[in-house]
Amino acid sequence: MPAALGGPRLLLRRLREAMAEPVSPQARLDRIVVLIAANVVAEVCSVYVLRDDNILELFATEGLNREAVHLTRLRADEGLVGLIASTAEPLALSDAQKHPAFSYRPETGEEVYHAFLGVPLLRAGHTLGVLTVQNKTYRVYSEEEIEALQTTAMVLSEMIASGELDGLGSQASAASRRPVMARGVALSDGIGLGHVVLHEPRLVVKTLIAENVDREVQRLDSAIGSVRSAIDALVERGDRIGTAESREVLETVRMFAHDQGWLRRMREAVASGLTAEAAVERVQSDNRARMLRQSDPYLRERLHDLDDLANRLLRALIGPGAAGHAALPENAILVARTMGPAALLDYDSGTLRGIVLEEGGPTSHVAIVARALGIPAVGEVENATALCESGDAIIVDGVAGEIHVRPGPEIESSYAEMVRLRARRQEQYRALRDVAAVTRDGMKVGLHLNAGLLIDFSHLEETGAEGVGLFRTELQFMVAQRMPSAAEQQALYRQAFAASGGRPVTVRTLDIGGDKILPYMAKLEEENPALGWRAIRIGLDRPALLRMQLRALLKAAEGRPLKIMFPMVATVHEFTQAREIVEREKAHLARHGYPLPHPCELGAMVEVPSLLFQIDEIAREADFLSVGSNDLMQFLFAVDRENRRVADRFDPLSVAALRAFRLIAERANAADCPVTVCGEIGGRPLDAMALIGLGFRNLSMSPAAIGPVKAMVLGLDAGEVARLIEAEMASMHDGQTLRPLLTAYAHDNGVPI
Ligand code: PEP
Ligand code: MG
Numbered sequence: 001m002p003a004a005l006g007g008p009r010l011l012l013r014r015l016r017e018a019m020a021e022p023v024s025p026q027a028r029l030d031r032i033v034v035l036i037a038a039n040v041v042a043e044v045c046s047v048y049v050l051r052d053d054n055i056l057e058l059f060a061t062e063g064l065n066r067e068a069v070h071l072t073r074l075r076a077d078e079g080l081v082g083l084i085a086s087t088a089e090p091l092a093l094s095d096a097q098k099h100p101a102f103s104y105r106p107e108t109g110e111e112v113y114h115a116f117l118g119v120p121l122l123r124a125g126h127t128l129g130v131l132t133v134q135n136k137t138y139r140v141y142s143e144e145e146i147e148a149l150q151t152t153a154m155v156l157s158e159m160i161a162s163g164e165l166d167g168l169g170s171q172a173s174a175a176s177r178r179p180v181m182a183r184g185v186a187l188s189d190g191i192g193l194g195h196v197v198l199h200e201p202r203l204v205v206k207t208l209i210a211e212n213v214d215r216e217v218q219r220l221d222s223a224i225g226s227v228r229s230a231i232d233a234l235v236e237r238g239d240r241i242g243t244a245e246s247r248e249v250l251e252t253v254r255m256f257a258h259d260q261g262w263l264r265r266m267r268e269a270v271a272s273g274l275t276a277e278a279a280v281e282r283v284q285s286d287n288r289a290r291m292l293r294q295s296d297p298y299l300r301e302r303l304h305d306l307d308d309l310a311n312r313l314l315r316a317l318i319g320p321g322a323a324g325h326a327a328l329p330e331n332a333i334l335v336a337r338t339m340g341p342a343a344l345l346d347y348d349s350g351t352l353r354g355i356v357l358e359e360g361g362p363t364s365h366v367a368i369v370a371r372a373l374g375i376p377a378v379g380e381v382e383n384a385t386a387l388c389e390s391g392d393a394i395i396v397d398g399v400a401g402e403i404h405v406r407p408g409p410e411i412e413s414s415y416a417e418m419v420r421l422r423a424r425r426q427e428q429y430r431a432l433r434d435v436a437a438v439t440r441d442g443m444k445v446g447l448h449l450n451a452g453l454l455i456d457f458s459h460l461e462e463t464g465a466e467g468v469g470l471f472r473t474e475l476q477f478m479v480a481q482r483m484p485s486a487a488e489q490q491a492l493y494r495q496a497f498a499a500s501g502g503r504p505v506t507v508r509t510l511d512i513g514g515d516k517i518l519p520y521m522a523k524l525e526e527e528n529p530a531l532g533w534r535a536i537r538i539g540l541d542r543p544a545l546l547r548m549q550l551r552a553l554l555k556a557a558e559g560r561p562l563k564i565m566f567p568m569v570a571t572v573h574e575f576t577q578a579r580e581i582v583e584r585e586k587a588h589l590a591r592h593g594y595p596l597p598h599p600c601e602l603g604a605m606v607e608v609p610s611l612l613f614q615i616d617e618i619a620r621e622a623d624f625l626s627v628g629s630n631d632l633m634q635f636l637f638a639v640d641r642e643n644r645r646v647a648d649r650f651d652p653l654s655v656a657a658l659r660a661f662r663l664i665a666e667r668a669n670a671a672d673c674p675v676t677v678c679g680e681i682g683g684r685p686l687d688a689m690a691l692i693g694l695g696f697r698n699l700s701m702s703p704a705a706i707g708p709v710k711a712m713v714l715g716l717d718a719g720e721v722a723r724l725i726e727a728e729m730a731s732m733h734d735g736q737t738l739r740p741l742l743t744a745y746a747h748d749n750g751v752p753i
Contacts, residue, residue: 008148009273011039012209015155029060036152037062037133040145044113044134047156048074048081050127052178056081063134064108072105079103080118081130088127088289090119090150092141096134115139119150121157125288125386128157144268151272154282155208179406180388182381184356186401187367189704190376191419192333192354193412196392196405198385199336199343203314208278213271220266220276223316227309228257256306277317284310288386328352333394337385341369341479349373354396356403358384361642368475371702372453378403429707433464437710443718445692447710448506448700450678453479454492457499459703467503469700470626470678471496473549474510482520486548493556504563506603506626506676506700507553509546509578511535511567530640535568540577550585559595565603565626572617575604579621606664607631607679615664619671626700627664629679636660651737652681653690655729658738662729665695676700685712685753690742693721708752715751 018031029047037045044063048056058064058072077086083101084091093099096116104111113134121129131153210216231254256262262283269279284307291303328347333354344355344366352375360366360379370377376398381387388394388405395404395415404411437445448469451457453476457468476484476492484492497505513534517523526532539546553564566578579602586596604611604618607628611618619625629652634641636657637650651657661677668675676698681687683701688709691699701709724745728738746753 008039008151009210009213011035011148011152012155012273014039015152015159016209019159026060030062032156033060033062036131036149040133040149042117042133042135044110044132046132046134047121047129048085048132049121049129049160050076050085056085056130058108059129061108063113064110068105068108072108074103079105080116081132084118084120084130084132085127088120088122088125088286088293090117090146092117092146094138094140110134112136115141117141117146117149119146119153120289121153121160122285122289123157123161125285125292127289128160131156147265147268148272150286151269151274151282154274154278154285157285158208179404179408179411181402181404182384182387183402184378184381184384185362186377186398187357187360187362187379188355188370188375188377188398189702190354190374190398191415191422192331192376192396192398193415193419194331194333194353194394194396195329196335196388196390196394197328197332198388198390199334199339200311201390203277203311203318205275205277205281205314205318207275210270210273210275210278213273216270216274216276216279217267219317220270220279223276223280223313224257224263226316227312228254230312231257256302256309262306277314280310280313280317284314292383292386333396335384335388335394339366341366344369344373345479349375354378354394354398356381356384356394356396358382368452369479372451372456374704426707429711430462432707432710432714433462435464435710435714437713439692439713439716439718441717441719443692443697445713446676446698447706447713448676448678448698449706450683450700450702451496451505452476454495454499456703457496459706460500460503463703463706465503465703465706468496468500468505469676469698471505471507472511473508474512474516477510477512477518478516480520483518486552489549489552490556493553494558497556497558497560504561506563506565506624508565508567508605509536509539509549513538530634536566536574536578537568539566539581540574543581546578546581547585550582551589554582554585554589554597554600555594557597557600560597561599561601562597563601563603563624565605565624567605567628568608568631569604569606569618570608570610572614572621575602575618575621578602605678606675607635609636609660612660612663615667616671619668619673622673624674624676625664625668627661627675627677627679627696629661629677629681632660632679633657633681651739652687653739653742654737655732655735658690658694658725658729661691661696662694665691669695674698683709685709686739686742686746688712689716689721689746689751689753690725690738692716692718693725695722711752712746715749717749720749721745 014035015032018028018035021028033045033047046061046064047059049059050056054076056074056076058069061069074082076082080091080096080099080101093116095114096102113136115135115138116132118130118132120127121131131149133149265283266279269282270276274282287303287306291307294303328351330351331353332351333356334352335356338357338359355370355375355377357379358381367377367379376396378396378398378401381403392406395407397403437447446466448467449456449459449465450470451468452472512518513532514529524533553562566575569575582602590596601623603624603626604622605626605628630641633652639646639649641647664675675696677691677696678700682691682699683705685708688699689712699709725738728741
């Protein structure tokens with residue numbers, strides 16, 4: 001393209017004029033390719049659109065045989081055009097026919113053209129089609145020419161996607177609007193149907209073509225300047241950043257903010273006639289396309305950093321108000337790369353129907369809060385924010401751990417049916433609320449709630465649970481910005497006790513460390529945090545924090561009964577030491593005239609296998625026991641509960657695990673020491689059935705599990721299942737899982753699991 005006629009800026013103006021003409025979409029596109037060809041001095045200009053069925057179809061051409069329009073079709077990875085579409089990268093060749101991917105189509109008559117330049121039509125990282133120009137001579141396209149064609153392609157993409165090429169555009173915009181299913185991990189049970197609300201929304205660039213290029217250059221430079229100084233300030237505020245890791249991340253972001261290649265590409269886009277914001281978005285779109293195709297997690301993460309930077313730049317350019325945290329629409333589904341629990345609590349949970357995160361495992365704090373709020377959530381969905389746009393229809397399947405963006409009508413109606421079914425089932429569970437959980441053979445089973453935030457206590461009433469079997473007090477500490485004061489702790493406990501309406505609450509002292517990190521406490525670098533300085537170990541080594549919590553609890557109980565238990569107890573001695581601290585606090589409060597809780601029972605969590613070998617002693621010393629099966633399984637099988645590769649490798653219904661559970665139940669029952677299971681397995685009906693068969697009579701679980709577990713209990717013959725398990729465990733020589741057998745038993749005997 002030697003000496004373009006008037007350059008890209010003139011072309012952009014002409015394109016705008018062409019858009020205003022009252023002609024058919026096809027005529028408009030035909031006119032556009034003529035304009036581009038003339039402007040860039042090419043003999044050929046063609047537009048290929050990626051159809052819904054993943055076929056690239058020639059939609060318009062200047063220079064190739066007109067008859068080929070709508071006739072020439074390529075698979076999305078076929079030919080040079082397919083290569084551009086699938087890599088989302090420009091391709092410039094002086095002799096296209098020599099390229100191994102060249103696919104000759106006789107109907108086009110393109111054999112006389114040698115030089116070829118093609119660029120993808122991209123929008124939000126998705127390929128809508130390909131724009132190509134060709135010349136007869138063997139010429140080499142310059143960087144500026146490639147850049148200019150990319151700018152043109154961006155304008156064309158926006159026109160297609162925004163429906164300005166209506167009729168024609170529907171095919172192409174459908175390409176980026178295709179239904180997408182993506183898998184992640186289930187974080188919070190339930191199914192949500194609604195529309196995407198991006199947690200930190202991409203800004204919509206409305207003005208694409210610059211009125212005054214110099215002004216746009218200035219705007220871009222000043223936005224870059226302000227973003228840079230904001231990041232510099234962040235890096236320098238080392239005290240707030242805390243960990244070495246987060247500092248490293250910020251340093252990388254800072255490096256990108258000074259990356260000359262990135263800045264040059266944006267400046268060139270402005271120089272070619274785009275507004276500053278359109279230039280940022282153009283470069284961001286290429287970057288997103290690369291991000292979507294990047295399989296190396298490290299590089300993808302870095303591209304994410306660049307994406308974040310581009311968002312900051314857009315915010316600086318379009319200004320506040322454009323992004324605005326507007327009120328949530330009805331049926332909002334939040335989609336975010338990552339989100340803290342506090343950010344989630346900032347939204348009006350009443351209108352939230354679901355949450356989708358690119359990060360966030362099941363035990364992440366935001367997942368815990370989502371569960372507490374009863375909002376279906378899916379995490380670890382790769383590139384979720386790039387897959388959808390604000391307002392897209394979306395389904396969050398927090399049962400299977402997948403999402404459906406822009407679902408087809410069949411998917412949507414089958415999910416709608418599933419939601420109706422679940423609602424009916426919930427209705428049935430609600431009807432069980434006041435029915436006592438007694439098995440068919442007359443065994444009473446205590447069903448309790450696991451709670452973390454105050455909001456969980458409201459589920460006591462609606463589920464009919466007997467009480468709170470596990471109050472994870474560390475959650476209050478985890479969602480706070482700073483260490484809660486003694487007064488704040490006491491106020492929370494008082495509210496929690498009031499909300500429980502006299503039902504018993506078993507409070508667990510702070511279980512921090514390991515994966516439960518307090519944002520305001522220096523993070524310890526430990527090789528094996530799960531085996532490290534955590535929970536009761538911190539409580540005994542640095543008793544100030546434990547004493548403050550105990551005092552707050554003892555005061556908040558105001559003379560009523562209180563149950564306190566200690567997490568991660570590994571030896572009986574640890575338990576007796578903790579008990580001494582409680583006794584000292586009680587004595588202190590008594591001296592100062594406070595009423596002491598009565599009774600004040602102290603329990604130990606059984607979640608470290610060493611306690612299995614001191615089970616008689618701990619059952620004698622403690623007033624009650626509570627089995628933390630999540631950690632017990634982790635330590636028993638040496639499987640990191642956070643590591644998806646191994647987390648599900650061992651079945652809690654395998655013989656080894658069942659023997660461990662049986663031992664605890666038998667010895668605790670023999671010692672008349674009340675015992676509860678409060679790990680996740682207690683909330684799964686089949687697993688809970690096995691626990692009852694092993695002799696457990698108290699289970700604590702998430703609110704949503706109470707109904708299904710109660711329904712199971714009502715249909716169960718506890719004696720029969722106990723005999724079945726006993727016989728099977730004795731005869732299973734390979735020690736494998738009893739799951740299939742128990743499942744079959746439940747089905748055959750009408751036990752709902
Ligand atoms: C457990 O380990 O089973 C338990 C209930 O405690 P957490 O899940 O809070 O570690
Ligand atoms: Mg635990």
